[in-house]
Amino acid sequence: MSLWALKKQAVAAERAKPNKVNTAQLRAQKDVTELDLPKTMEALFPDPDDFLNFELVISPDEGLYRGGRFHFTFHIVPNYPYDPPKVQCTQKIYHPNIDLDGKICLNILREDWKPVLNLNSIVVGLQFLFLEPNPDDPLNKDAAEHLHKNSASFASQVRQCMQGGVFNGVSYDRVV
Amino acid sequence: MALDSAKYQALYRAILPQRFPSIAMADVLSATENSAATDGAVPTAADTDEIRRLLHDCKVLVVGAGGLGCELLKDLALSGFQDLHVIDMDTIDVSNLNRQFLFRLSDVGKPKAVVAAAFIENRVQGAKVTPHYAKIQDMADDFYAQFQLVVCGLDSVEARRWMNAYLVGQADLANPDTIKPMIDGGTEGFNGQARVIIPKITSCYECSLDLFKKQMVYPICTIANTPRLPEHCIEWASVIAWPDHFPDQPVDTDNPKHLRWLYTSASKRAEQFGIRGVTYTLTQGVVKNIIPAIASTNAIIAAACANEALKLVTSCHLHLDNYMMYTGTEGVYTYTYAYSRRADCPVCGQESKHLTVAPQLTLAELLDLLAESPDIQLASPSLRSAHTNRSLYLQAPPQLEQRTRPNLSKPLTELMESGEEIIVTDRRLPIYLSLVVSFSP
Numbered sequence: 153m154s155l156w157a158l159k160k161q162a163v164a165a166e167r168a169k170p171n172k173v174n175t176a177q178l179r180a181q182k183d184v185t186e187l188d189l190p191k192t193m194e195a196l197f198p199d200p201d202d203f204l205n206f207e208l209v210i211s212p213d214e215g216l217y218r219g220g221r222f223h224f225t226f227h228i229v230p231n232y233p234y235d236p237p238k239v240q241c242t243q244k245i246y247h248p249n250i251d252l253d254g255k256i257c258l259n260i261l262r263e264d265w266k267p268v269l270n271l272n273s274i275v276v277g278l279q280f281l282f283l284e285p286n287p288d289d290p291l292n293k294d295a296a297e298h299l300h301k302n303s304a305s306f307a308s309q310v311r312q313c314m315q316g317g318v319f320n321g322v323s324y325d326r327v328v
Numbered sequence: 329m330a331l332d333s334a335k336y337q338a339l340y341r342a343i344l345p346q347r348f349p350s351i352a353m354a355d356v357l358s359a360t361e362n363s364a365a366t367d368g369a370v371p372t373a374a375d376t377d378e379i380r381r382l383l384h385d386c387k388v389l390v391v392g393a394g395g396l397g398c399e400l401l402k403d404l405a406l407s408g409f410q411d412l413h414v415i416d417m418d419t420i421d422v423s424n425l426n427r428q429f430l431f432r433l434s435d436v437g438k439p440k441a442v443v444a445a446a447f448i449e450n451r452v453q454g455a456k457v458t459p460h461y462a463k464i465q466d467m468a469d470d471f472y473a474q475f476q477l478v479v480c481g482l483d484s485v486e487a488r489r490w491m492n493a494y495l496v497g498q499a500d501l502a503n504p505d506t507i508k509p510m511i512d513g514g515t516e517g518f519n520g521q522a523r524v525i526i527p528k529i530t531s532c533y534e535c536s537l538d539l540f541k542k543q544m545v546y547p548i549c550t551i552a553n554t555p556r557l558p559e560h561c562i563e564w565a566s567v568i569a570w571p572d573h574f575p576d577q578p579v580d581t582d583n584p585k586h587l588r589w590l591y592t593s594a595s596k597r598a599e600q601f602g603i604r605g606v607t608y609t610l611t612q613g614v615v616k617n618i619i620p621a622i623a624s625t626n627a628i629i630a631a632a633c634a635n636e637a638l639k640l641v642t643s644c645h646l647h648l649d650n651y652m653m654y655t656g657t658e659g660v661y662t663y664t665y666a667y668s669r670r671a672d673c674p675v676c677g678q679e680s681k682h683l684t685v686a687p688q689l690t691l692a693e694l695l696d697l698l699a700e701s702p703d704i705q706l707a708s709p710s711l712r713s714a715h716t717n718r719s720l721y722l723q724a725p726p727q728l729e730q731r732t733r734p735n736l737s738k739p740l741t742e743l744m745e746s747g748e749e750i751i752v753t754d755r756r757l758p759i760y761l762s763l764v765v766s767f768s769p
Binding site for chain 2 (some may be wrong): 187249262265289
């Protein structure tokens with residue numbers, strides 16, 4: 153058999169690849185295996201072969217939210233990293249920048265996302281939200297106003313909501 | 329530009345090897361690698377007959393039959409290209425008619441590729457245009473293998489990334505027939521760009537992805553609480569109000585009922601906040617992310633792309649190296665520069681390495697091999713099959729490491745087929761390595 157025929161065969165075998173790796177997946181492999189999580193965070197992968205979808209659990213050890221375990225889902229979209237991953241909080245919590253549906257107001261998840269950023273940038277951003285809730289960029293307006301008006305009362309409401317239960321008609325998840 | 333002419337000549341030969349039968353493959357490759365070689369002369373095609381023959385023989389794929397695509401087809405056909413194919417997944421909308429001049433009112437609803445192809449064939453004598461009413465992602469490898477050149481007039485980053493990654497993936501420097509240059513045009517209002525990508529030789533689309541800024545996105549807290557612009561109200565309707573009302577149904581931006589609902593709720597919200605300017609057209613523009621298209625910008629960019637196609641195929645002059653920007657919003661400004669290849673580009677930066685190993689080798693032993701082998705030397709690699717998407721071994725985060733650790737003691741035969749491609753990354757190095765592992769008989 154000639155060398156050329158062998159070459160053709162190899163090319164044909166390569167073309168028969170059933171599953172072309174897409175660009176989002178390539179970049180995700182790098183970003184996921186380079187996740188640098190502090191000891192207060194844990195990433196959970198229900199399916200180790202699918203790292204486009206995973207969960208992040210944040211357990212702050214300081215600030216108002218210390219002692220809680222907060223769950224977030226990450227979905228890396230097909231156009232990653234041109235488009236940011238979709239991140240949502242899966243629990244109902246009392247936080248000025250996270251609404252009751254789990255939407256998060258974090259600039260790098262939307263308007264300030266850039267392809268040079270990576271999953272670590274988002275993780276740092278989320279951590280910061282729990283250390284420094286920001287009442288000037290509210291998503292849960294009531295919570296933001298509460299924090300503005302009376303931070304001590306806001307803090308005690310946060311602690312109560314973290315235990316779970318109904319407050320002002322809203323049923324919060326127990327996160328401790 | 330004399331400095332690089334030898335490189336370019338070699339490139340032309342590499343692209344059109346059958347047309348330079350006297351050039352040995354080894355020369356092509358050594359000249360390609362040796363970019364500092366100087367030769368002096370700008371390549372010129374022998375004569376008009378030769379040019380005609382080249383244009384006749386060259387099969388060009390035009391991707392997209394929209395604003396840029398119509399211009400590209402016209403320009404390429406009138407430049408003498410005689411075997412054109414055009415692929416587009418869209419049908420003609422009445423709003424296309426102001427600039428997509430190959431279409432008439434009676435064509436509304438018909439596939440763009442089919443109508444455009446028929447128009448060009450009818451108008452330009454000798455031009456054969458084959459339409460494909462399909463998605464680029466759905467075409468088989470045989471389809472792309474038939475072309476010498478791909479010219480893109482696309483409207484999304486996603487489609488460009490796919491086309492680029494595909495062409496780079498197929499390119500094998502040892503087999504010049506597989507290297508298909510991609511000429512990519514793009515416009516946004518009065519601005520545009522044209523670039524020439526020669527897979528695995530010049531920088532690719534993905535190499536410069538980090539430089540792009542995302543389209544206009546509004547902060548979600550502004551949308552939710554402090555809208556100031558009509559756009560904020562429309563975004564509120566589509567991002568917040570719609571999922572609240574129809575949690576199980578995503579917005580279909582092509583469905584007039586959905587758009588009408590969004591328009592109505594956005595209007596109510598605007599009224600509540602005393603904001604003027606929410607219209608049905610603006611709603612359409614915001615939710616469909618419509619970028620204003622200027623007919624003449626399309627004409628400028630398409631013309632630049634068509635000329636590059638002509639130069640690449642005939643070698644009559646040096647081609648664009650490799651990116652031209654055109655700015656029409658600040659007076660007029662154009663600039664050309666050569667994007668460099670990125671060693672850590674996930675698409676073209678990955679080197680392919682072939683390894684032949686004993687089938688009973690365990691994954692742990694393969695890792696040792698990667699660490700020891702002098703041309704690889706990866707100390708903490710993460711491995712994943714490009715074939716099955718199976719995670720073979722991932723170094724981090726801890727949960728993935730634990731779950732993939734049992735694979736380390738397994739023989740490779742349990743984890744993969746012979747000849748399978750493995751994507752290797754290493755957190756200490758900015759690289760992607762494509763590893764093809766074959767089992768020795």
